Amino acid sequence: MRPPIDAGTILITGASSGIGRELARQLARRARTLVLVARREERLEAVRDELLQHNPTLGVMVERCDLAHVEEVDSLLDSLHRHLVRVDVLVNNAGLGDYSLYEQESWSRIHQMLQVNVTAPLLLIHRLMRRMVEHGRGGILNISSGVARTFVPGMSVYAATKYFLDGFTESLRLELHGTGVVVTQVAPGPVDTEFRDVAGSRERAGRPPKWMRISAAQCAREAIEGFERGAPLVYPGLAYRWMMRLSSLMPRGVLRASGLPAAKQLRYGTSLLEPAHPDTGRRVLLAGGPEGT
Numbered sequence: 445m446r447p448p449i450d451a452g453t454i455l456i457t458g459a460s461s462g463i464g465r466e467l468a469r470q471l472a473r474r475a476r477t478l479v480l481v482a483r484r485e486e487r488l489e490a491v492r493d494e495l496l497q498h499n500p501t502l503g504v505m506v507e508r509c510d511l512a513h514v515e516e517v518d519s520l521l522d523s524l525h526r527h528l529v530r531v532d533v534l535v536n537n538a539g540l541g542d543y544s545l546y547e548q549e550s551w552s553r554i555h556q557m558l559q560v561n562v563t564a565p566l567l568l569i570h571r572l573m574r575r576m577v578e579h580g581r582g583g584i585l586n587i588s589s590g591v592a593r594t595f596v597p598g599m600s601v602y603a604a605t606k607y608f609l610d611g612f613t614e615s616l617r618l619e620l621h622g623t624g625v626v627v628t629q630v631a632p633g634p635v636d637t638e639f640r641d642v643a644g645s646r647e648r649a650g651r652p653p654k655w656m657r658i659s660a661a662q663c664a665r666e667a668i669e670g671f672e673r674g675a676p677l678v679y680p681g682l683a684y685r686w687m688m689r690l691s692s693l694m695p696r697g698v699l700r701a702s703g704l705p706a707a708k709q710l711r712y713g714t715s716l717l718e719p720a721h722p723d724t725g726r727r728v729l730l731a732g733g734p735e736g737t
């Protein structure tokens with residue numbers, strides 16, 4: 445069973461940059477209509493203009509929407525309804541992370557991550573899936589993350605949102621067995637996009653090794669290939685895929701231990717090998733970090 449990509453109507457959240465923009469570029473060659481969703485409207489319009497240059501017959505709808513606000517998601521759904529747009533494939537790609545000790549994280553940022561990474565995909569699926577089931581065809585592509593399979597100090601909320609999406613997507617997939625609706629989860633490792641700038645982890649956490657990183661174009665290509673195969677879970681990138689397969693065999697205790705150096709580095713600004721202060725026995729806390737309510 446294949447998702448109705450060809451001549452279908454595909455809604456992509458987070459289409460203004462990174463993986464979402466690449467998914468739009470690659471799906472534009474086959475879809476009839478794309479609905480591009482994000483906050484930066486001018487970016488979406490630039491993507492639309494680029495797509496129309498290559499595919500003049502493609503229908504492209506630009507929908508400015510802040511997915512952190514449920515009422516804006518409702519307005520988006522109303523707009524689709526008003527324009528008689530029937531979504532065949534939903535791509536929940538928009539998402540954001542943050543890199544901080546939990547107690548230093550602002551509540552508004554935590555709330556934003558929960559809304560964009562969890563609530564918005566759930567709401568969109570809830571509103572759009574029923575028609576797919578009734579018609580016996582449809583597709584849901586959820587862009588999760590490899591962090592949903594491990595422990596990541598400094599990204600505890602982000603990781604938790606992706607754990608949620610992981611459990612939800614796998615369970616939903618079982619519920620939809622035999623209905624004609626394809627559900628696939630993509631769990632990328634490091635992809636070269638704006639993600640790390642938004643999360644503030646580019647300077648603070650260092651760069652992941654080159655062998656692990658892939659381009660947004662490769663991520664999008666492998667995501668679509670996996671979706672078309674009806675794969676439950678896609679790890680894009682050969683090296684990352686093997687690393688995730690091996691790490692899935694590791695006991696939980698090993699995963700915990702492997703995260704400890706990064707946790708120490710984040711909290712004390714030092715590695716496990718560095719000695720504590722000779723007088724206090726304590727390590728220096730990182731200064732600063734976001735404040736908030």
Ligand SMILES: NC(=O)c1ccc[n+]([C@@H]2O[C@H](COP(=O)([O-])OP(=O)(O)OC[C@H]3O[C@@H](n4cnc5c(N)ncnc54)[C@H](OP(=O)(O)O)[C@@H]3O)[C@@H](O)[C@H]2O)c1
Nearest residue numbers: 458460461462463482483484511538539634635637638639
């Ligand atoms: N890059 C990686 O290393 C990596 C690894 C694993 C998983 N992922 C996942 O991949 C997905 C795409 O991320 P990316 O790497 O392509 O990052 P990106 O370049 O930062 O793109 C994120 C997209 O999400 C949109 N977005 C963020 N907040 C939004 C909001 N409140 N309302 C509407 N749209 C919003 C952004 O659009 P606007 O800013 O215009 O609203 C943008 O289009 C995310 O779910 C991320 O968790 C990324």
